[in-house]
Amino acid sequence: MSAITPDPAHSLTPSGNLVRRQLINRVFLAATVGAAGLAVLVLFILVYYVAKHGLGQLSFSFLFSQLPADAPNAPGGIGPALLGTVELVLIATVIALPVGVLLAIYLSEFAGPRANSLLRTLLDLMAGLPTIIAGIFVAGLIARRIGESAFAGGIALSIVEVPLIARASLESISRVPSTLREAADALGIARWRSIVGVVLPTASSGIVTATILAVARAAGETAPVLFTCDLFAQNFSVDPRHSIASVPLEIFNLMESGYPSAVDKAWGAALVLMIVILAMNISARVWLRRGERKRGL
Amino acid sequence: MSVTGDGTLTETTTATQAEVASPRLRLTDPKSEVAIAGPSAETIAARGTETEREVVFRAREVSVNYGEKRAIEHVSMDIHRNYATALIGPSGCGKSTFLRCMNRMNDSIVGFRLGGELLYHGHDLYDLRANRVEVRRRIGMVFQKPNPFPKSIYDNIAWAARNLGMRDNLDERVERALRGAALWEEVKDRLKSSALGLSGGQQQRLCIARAIAIEPDVLLLDEPASALDPIATASIEELIHELKLRYTIVIVTHNMQQAMRVADKTAFFSLDETRIGTLIEYDDTDKLFSRPTDGRTRDYITGQFG
Numbered sequence: 001m002s003a004i005t006p007d008p009a010h011s012l013t014p015s016g017n018l019v020r021r022q023l024i025n026r027v028f029l030a031a032t033v034g035a036a037g038l039a040v041l042v043l044f045i046l047v048y049y050v051a052k053h054g055l056g057q058l059s060f061s062f063l064f065s066q067l068p069a070d071a072p073n074a075p076g077g078i079g080p081a082l083l084g085t086v087e088l089v090l091i092a093t094v095i096a097l098p099v100g101v102l103l104a105i106y107l108s109e110f111a112g113p114r115a116n117s118l119l120r121t122l123l124d125l126m127a128g129l130p131t132i133i134a135g136i137f138v139a140g141l142i143a144r145r146i147g148e149s150a151f152a153g154g155i156a157l158s159i160v161e162v163p164l165i166a167r168a169s170l171e172s173i174s175r176v177p178s179t180l181r182e183a184a185d186a187l188g189i190a191r192w193r194s195i196v197g198v199v200l201p202t203a204s205s206g207i208v209t210a211t212i213l214a215v216a217r218a219a220g221e222t223a224p225v226l227f228t229c230d231l232f233a234q235n236f237s238v239d240p241r242h243s244i245a246s247v248p249l250e251i252f253n254l255m256e257s258g259y260p261s262a263v264d265k266a267w268g269a270a271l272v273l274m275i276v277i278l279a280m281n282i283s284a285r286v287w288l289r290r291g292e293r294k295r296g297l
Numbered sequence: 298m299s300v301t302g303d304g305t306l307t308e309t310t311t312a313t314q315a316e317v318a319s320p321r322l323r324l325t326d327p328k329s330e331v332a333i334a335g336p337s338a339e340t341i342a343a344r345g346t347e348t349e350r351e352v353v354f355r356a357r358e359v360s361v362n363y364g365e366k367r368a369i370e371h372v373s374m375d376i377h378r379n380y381a382t383a384l385i386g387p388s389g390c391g392k393s394t395f396l397r398c399m400n401r402m403n404d405s406i407v408g409f410r411l412g413g414e415l416l417y418h419g420h421d422l423y424d425l426r427a428n429r430v431e432v433r434r435r436i437g438m439v440f441q442k443p444n445p446f447p448k449s450i451y452d453n454i455a456w457a458a459r460n461l462g463m464r465d466n467l468d469e470r471v472e473r474a475l476r477g478a479a480l481w482e483e484v485k486d487r488l489k490s491s492a493l494g495l496s497g498g499q500q501q502r503l504c505i506a507r508a509i510a511i512e513p514d515v516l517l518l519d520e521p522a523s524a525l526d527p528i529a530t531a532s533i534e535e536l537i538h539e540l541k542l543r544y545t546i547v548i549v550t551h552n553m554q555q556a557m558r559v560a561d562k563t564a565f566f567s568l569d570e571t572r573i574g575t576l577i578e579y580d581d582t583d584k585l586f587s588r589p590t591d592g593r594t595r596d597y598i599t600g601q602f603g
Contacts, residue, residue, distance in 0.1 A: 187457035188434020
């Protein structure tokens with residue numbers, strides 16, 4: 001019985017080196033399943049741990065009241081930080097969304113191959129930029145002039161958002177079938193009009209998803225706001241010319257203070273942030289799937 | 298003889314055409330069935346309709362290059378108003394390329410270059426001052442695969458019209474276009490629902506409705522029925538007979554029976570000795586399929602191609 005030319009008389013059980021090959025197969029399968037399981041396990045433990053510590057903190061007053069100044073161990077909540085994070089992210093997205101989408105349109109519809117590869121590389125570099133560098137850059141260039149403020153913090157966060165929105169929008173716009181552009185062309189519609197009227201609506205669910213994911217990412221970023229939006233702002237405030245509180249910095253402050261009651265609040269704030277971001281991620285994905293099915297992508 | 302086998306129009310004036318009693322010329326009127334040598338009242342009348350029939354496209358020695366590669370060359374033909382003109386031929390013979398030259402849909406292809414002259418009502422389509430958006434607004438196109446926008450049925454038709462400034466009586470315009478494409482009865486109760494829910498044949502008729510809603514002068518159809526089942530194909534073909542009363546139709550088709558059924562004139566494209574696509578023969582559909590003058594046409598239509 002030879003492994004090279006199977007003997008027809010041999011029963012159909014593994015012959016030759018198949019036993020060994022099957023073993024290797026199983027080892028690899030186990031390795032991949034194990035890695036996947038580990039990743040899920042880490043996430044599960046993380047969620048469980050944060051929930052276990054933070055759940056006790058959740059209350060109406062925790063979400064909507066403010067911490068007394070200079071007394072992190074006193075009772076109070078993360079209301080100003082939640083409001084501040086919403087505002088920071090709003091400022092960042094108002095800047096980053098048009099820039100990111102226009103950039104994606106330029107890349108997919110107008111740019112030649114050379115500009116395309118250059119800009120895509122730059123976007124990747126920008127996406128990989130340590131966020132603290134975005135923070136220090138805005139601190140040096142903008143916050144130094146206009147002072148640490150929600151506005152400066154929003155700009156720093158927009159630097160985080162632009163590559164995320166641009167890259168994901170680009171992918172979504174590129175998936176709009178060229179036959180739709182041809183259809184619009186053949187109707188005597190100018191290019192810009194067909195982008196606004198056909199390409200963007202068709203890609204809209206992808207762009208919305210990209211934006212939600214970028215917002216979720218920005219909401220959790222700490223480093224960009226560290227130097228641009230004062231660490232110790234703790235009051236309810238919406239004036240973008242002044243520093244406002246934000247959830248990541250609030251967690252940082254509470255943990256650093258060392259008071260057990262403050263550390264408990266940090267867990268609570270972390271849980272709130274995590275729930276918000278997970279919910280945004282999940283809704284982004286659901287939105288994408290539903291929207292793309294509707295638009296035949 | 299004014300129209301030669303390969304479709305080139307030799308330098309003859311209308312006067313000389315009228316003097317020559319050409320059987321070929323007489324045959325260009327599909328209604329004329331009497332074959333006689335001398336000019337009779339009938340032949341003169343028939344000739345009259347031909348010589349007076351307005352030329353919409355006039356191609357003179359058109360060639361197309363994609364970069365270094367030459368796709369078609371030596372294409373010379375006249376396409377007449379309110380005729381359905383079919384372009385047939387094997388794959389890769391350049392019939393679609395030529396069709397897409399007529400409304401400048403090839404412009405966006407990198408390396409595309411057109412040689413010779415392609416006139417539309419006497420205007421050079423590739424003149425520097427010719428605006429391609431304007432060209433396409435007048436010369437509509439329906440593609441091989443139905444490509445409705447992911448919008449409602451109504452908006453598919455109204456969108457372009459609205460953008461072109463045809464905002465008055467938009468509902469009427471939409472209805473007229475849908476009736477013109479023989480789709481109105483099927484969709485009138487669900488104009489607001491997505492066009493993507495229509496069947497393939499309905500989608501293709503919607504694309505035709507979309508094209509005629511902006512009242513173009515010419516409709517270019519690029520294998521409009523090749524992705525459809527026989528019943529949907531039949532309805533598209535029936536539609537072409539009606540559409541040519543109002544528009545000039547140029548249709549690329551793989552299907553010779555389809556060309557025989559819908560086209561007044563047929564142009565046979567094939568590859569020449571150098572494997573470049575070219576126009577082999579252009580004639581009345583009846584004549585081209587019953588008595589082709591070129592051996593290559595005969596081989597193709599009798600299934601002995603290659």
